[in-house]
Amino acid sequence: MDNIVDSLNSAYQEFVGAAAHVLETKESSAAQKTAATDAALENFKQKWELFRVACDQAEEFVESIKQRIGSECLVDEATGYMAGKSGQHSTGLPPISAVRLEQMSKAVRWLVIELQHGSGNAGGAATHAHPSAPFDARFPEDAA
Numbered sequence: 220m221d222n223i224v225d226s227l228n229s230a231y232q233e234f235v236g237a238a239a240h241v242l243e244t245k246e247s248s249a250a251q252k253t254a255a256t257d258a259a260l261e262n263f264k265q266k267w268e269l270f271r272v273a274c275d276q277a278e279e280f281v282e283s284i285k286q287r288i289g290s291e292c293l294v295d296e297a298t299g300y301m302a303g304k305s306g307q308h309s310t311g312l313p314p315i316s317a318v319r320l321e322q323m324s325k326a327v328r329w330l331v332i333e334l335q336h337g338s339g340n341a342g343g344a345a346t347h348a349h350p351s352a353p354f355d356a357r358f359p360e361d362a363a
Contacts, residue, residue, distance in 0.1 A: 223280050230266070230273035237266035294320060 237259070244259040294317055 227273045227277050230270040234266040234270040237263040
């Protein structure tokens with residue numbers, strides 16, 4: 220994360236420096252178009268693009284962190300981990316094991332893949348779960 224912050228800060232500083240250089244060059248040339256002003260503008264455009272790339276990378280990093288936090292919260296909620304911490308309230312759903320949550324997640328993914336490939340047999344797919352995520356009758360929530 221420090222690398223991303225440093226990269227973004229550096230790109231920003233270079234972008235602001237290039238903008239200042241454009242203004243200084245334009246002022247020194249009495250607002251006339253010269254080779255120096257053209258070069259300063261070209262440098263400014265390059266720094267702008269580098270800054271945009273750094274911003275995009277930072278945004279991607281933030282989105283990945285948000286997804287990871289969301290996934291961890293989902294697992295904590297599903298397994299009842301958060302309910303045991305400092306008296307926080309639960310949603311009223313019985314907790315399930317993290318292993319069972321992963322099995323159900325895999326089963327859903329396989330169903331989605333089968334539907335995307337046009338199997339046209341969604342009902343059959345549900346009764347014949349993929350071997351990597353077998354139905355386990357020990358869990359009462361599956362019986363319903």
